[in-house]
Amino acid sequence: MTNKKLIGVDLGGTTIKFAILTAEGEIQEKWSIRTNVLDEGSHIVPDIIESINHHLDLYKMNKDQFIGIGMGTPGTVNRELGTVIGAYNLNWKTTQNVKEQIEAGTGLPFAIDNDANCAGLGEAWKGAGNDGDDVVFMTLGTGVGGGVVANGELVHGINGAAGEIGHMIVEPDHGYLCTCGNKGCLEQYASATGIVHLAQDATEEYEGDSPLKAAVDNGEEVTAKMVFDLAKEGDYLANTVVDKVCFYLGFAAANLSNTLNPESFVIGGGVSAAGDFLLDRVKTNFQKYAFPTVRTSTEVKLAQLGNDAGVIGAASLATKFAD
Known part of the structure; x- marks a missing residue:
């Protein structure tokens, strides 16, 4: 070299x-x-x-x-x-x-x-992808983005729109309206802003005691990090929100992996800072929805390179x- x-x-x-x-x-x-x-x-x-x-x-x-x-x-x-x-x-x-x-x-x-x-x-080359030829990367930040590496090359598609993982539909027809014009895009449920939206809606329907509910009802600024931190502390309402987020992520990861069968499915971005608390629940849903061969050959991982x-x-x- x-x-x-x-x-x-x-x-x-x-x-x-x-x-x-x-x-x-x-x-x-x-x-x-x-x-x-x-x-x-x-x-x-x-x-x-x-x-x-x-x-x-x-x-x-x-x-x-x-x-x-x-x-x-x-x-x-x-x-x-x-x-x-x-x-x-x-x-x-x-x-x-x-x-x-x-x-x-x-x-x-x-x-x-x-x-x-x-x-x-970057993650495919020097991070969690271990220089693998087949890696899917999903980044969870203000939105949800992604990159698909297949046979060692980035997949771009006919007009450069390949890898728009955030616009995979996970709630057809009746989901949240996305900035792209569709309803029910993954971005509206698993991004930092989507998680807050889920938390606010869950709070409206919840009648029990909950630090998350108190924060929303008091008009405090609620963040995705707050939702995950409260869930880790045992807040029932926060945990139901995290469960929902991880369902959507595991469901999306399984569908993408059923199509591509990558060596690694890597989750990064700010939301991934929740670590194994997020990853373990995503893996549970991935295992539920993945094709049997994919279940045993594609590994769902957290990104390693950060910024x-x-x-x-x-x-x-x-x-x-x-x-």
């Missing part, structure tokens, strides 16, 4: 994370800057270029030492052209020629993909430029 390095960029709505990695995916340096979304996001790409060039100067490195740059971004990505559109949390409403600008500004080859796909690549998954996966995009 080459001694040359990779640069990974994980572009988010509040923070841009950067890392310099070995060709084997080991992080050697990392830093971050705030995302400036003012003026229709026009500062973002120049800020990325300036930050990369500044840090290469700082570390006394030159572009000949690098294979290339890979970046994960929100929005709809054209991987061939290196453009992004519709990343509304970045104020990118029109097409952004990211590849063209960054290659011109840094002198390095550049590759780009969706941020959830990049996190999936580094995105930069590691993004950097792996640039390995295609290696000699």
Whole structure:
């Protein structure tokens, strides 16, 4: 393997994370800057270029030492052209020629993909996926995202929408309305915001004593973490909410795994910080709904890389430029 390095960029709505990695995916340096979304996001790409060039100067490195740059971004990505559109949390409403600008500004080859796909690549390569060729990654944050790696390659689909795990329908017709326009998407039940929605609805129907009910009734800010913490402390109402969340997650994981039979089904994102308390209940539902062969061959796991998954996966995009 080459001694040359990779640069990974994980572009988010509040923070841009950067890392310099070995060709084997080991992080050697990392830093971050705030995302400036003012003026229709026009500062973002120049800020990325300036930050990369500044840090290469700082570390006394030159572009000949690098294979290339890979970046994960929100929005709809054209991987061939290196453009992004519709990343509304970045104020990118029109097409952004990211590849063209960054290659011109840094002198390095550049590759780009969706941020959830990049996190999936990271976990598949250096995290819970153990460098497996068949890995499904689901990230539970404000929404539910995902990435599917099959035969060692990211699955993109005909128009780049493969891996939209959050929009798997788990409550047809009568479920919560999703931002995508459908009803009953997984995102509305297993994301951080979905869990709060479930908790609020469960509280309305519950007549017993419960710290969760008291918090909702008192107008306190309820979070997914609060729901899980109260469930761990034995709050009956909170536990019924967690059971429901884990049903949806196990049901979705089983259906995806019945279709793809991955080696690993990896669950990450902020909600996964609940750890085995979440995982054990998800596994119970997975076992119930999985096809017998899948039940014994696909392992449901928690993600291992945390906030580094995105930069590691993004950097792996640039390995295609290696000699």
